[in-house]
Amino acid sequence: MLIPARVQFLLQLPAPLLTAYVSTKPTGRFQHRLxxxxLIWLDKEAKAIALTLAGSExxxxxxQLGRTKNFLRTWKPEEKGLVVFAGAAAWNLVPLRLDVENELRWGRPALTQYLRLLSENKPCGIVLVDRTGARFLRYRLGELTESAEKQFVVDISQWKKSEVGHFSRAGGTKRTxxxxxxxxxxxxxxxxxxxxSATAKQAVNLCAREGLTALFLVGSERLLEPIKESFPQEFRARVVSIPEDLSGLSAPELQxxxxxxxxxxxxxxGAALVASLLADEAATVVGFDKTLVHLQKDKIRTIVLTRDLDAILRQCLSCNWMDRSADPRCPACGGKRSAVTLRDVLPGLAHAHKVEVEVVSGAAADRLQAEGGMGAWLRQPKQARLRRAIKRAS
Ligand SMILES: [Zn+2]
Structure with missing residues (x-):
């Protein structure tokens, strides 16, 4: 996924600012408090950040903390989460219907968690089928909404008269x-x-029109097979069958x-992505430092990283080059460097180099973590580069 426009907008918000990811989901730890x-989390986290800041900052x-707290004190949450961006020249609220993790950052707009939520919750289509019709729904960032509806109206009255005769009557002549x-x-x-076939066509159009990555086909197994076969061959890999008859359920029940x-x-x-990243050696780089170097040299098409990956980097104040080495001088230009974190700079780097970002969790994250937590597909496979080099030399 390339950095979406709404994230690009947030990336441009003037720093320093406060970013607060606020989860409204109770953990049960503070059940008895009013x-x-x-708010309890915010106070605790803010104290830890305040300790690291000098007087003027x-x-x-x-x-900005006071402003955010004032807002949250009177806020009546209807969503699962909220992101607040509060700065001298910014006040932006992003409500989310997804589970977020409480996170408080000061400095640049903190968008790594937002990118993870987008990467893990790619919009998809859902087609619910039963004998009477199909319902089309779309699922986007935790929200399931109905789309157009197509009924399987099969009018058999005309056939009865003209061709099938007494078919529907129990007393029809046995011979015929x-x-x-x-x-x-x-x-x-x-x-x-x-x-x-019309249902499949409509579903393909819906996916194309609304940028939906996958299509879930839900219904009894007997119906799913023929419908799945009605999809164009190249689309079938994106169709996921769920053999359950859920057609009578409302959108919230379905969700x-x-x-x-x-x-x-x-x-x-995510697991498939990491498996292919690690298997495709000619087209990828794997490992924290290698990936960071290739990213800055504009050689990466898609970067894959684990959801909690972070590290302290040093960034050059004149040419912006960054790496993990503790050297106070930039290896590229000799300029002075200051400390930044990967989470702070990654969304901006990905946007600047037009790189697709995929974030993985669970077993896929564990597997990638063992390889340094990051890897990427190169814009040009290594073998092709090698072949060209050989050609030039001969
Ligand atoms: Zn430099």
Whole structure:
């Protein structure tokens, strides 16, 4: 996923500012208090940050902290989470329907967690089918909404008269009934095949129009197979079948039933991504330092990192080059360097170099962590570079 426009906007907010990811989900630890947990957390976290700040910056920090606290004291949360960006020239609120982790940062806008939420919750389509029709829904950042609806209306009244005769009556003549039923079922099958194909077409259009990465097809197994086959071959890899008849459920009930499946699917995608990253040696770089170097040299197309990855880096004040070495001088230009964290600089770096960012959790993260926590697909595979070099030399 390339850095989306809304993140680009937040990246431009003037620093220093306070970024607060606030979770409204109670953990049960402070159940008996009247103050919401997030306010207790905020106070504790703010004290830790304040200790690291010098006088003039301390004042700016306390001002934005007070402003944020005042807002949160009277806030009536309806969402699972909220991100507050508070600075001398900024006040932006991003409500989220996803579980967020409490996080308080001072300095540049802290967007790494937001990128992770976007990466783990890619928008997808859901098509619910039963014998009477299909419902089209879209799932975007924790919100399930209905889209257009397509009914499988099969009008059999005309066939009865003209071709199938007395098919529907129990007392029809026995001799001809078998063949009439064949004709009828053949017609029904043909009609359903057209409806399935129309459903598939509509689903493909929905995904293209709204940038949905995957399509979940939900219904009884008997219906799913023929519908899945109606999708164009190249699209089928994006179709995930869930063989359950959930057609009678409302959108909130559906969300409750489907969300665990979507999370599981996202984890599987992450695992597959890391597996292919580690297997595709000619096209990738793996490891913290190597990946950071290639990223800054504009050689990376897609970067993959673990959700909690962070490290202290030194950034050159004149040419911006950064790495993990403790050297106070820049290796590129000899300029002075200051300390930054990977989490602070990564979204900006990814945007500046037009790199796609994928963040992985769970087992995929453990596997990547063992390789340094980061890896990337190169814009140009190493072998191709090698072949060109050989050609030039000969
Ligand atoms: Zn430099």
């Amino acid at each position: 103050t919401p947990e997030y 301390q004042e700016l920090f306390q001002e 009934r078998g063949s009439q039923r064949d004709v009828f079922e053949h017609r029904m099958d043909a009609r359903y095949a057209r409806l399935f 409750q039933r489907l969300e665990p499946r979507l999370v599981a699917w996202s984890l599987e995608q």
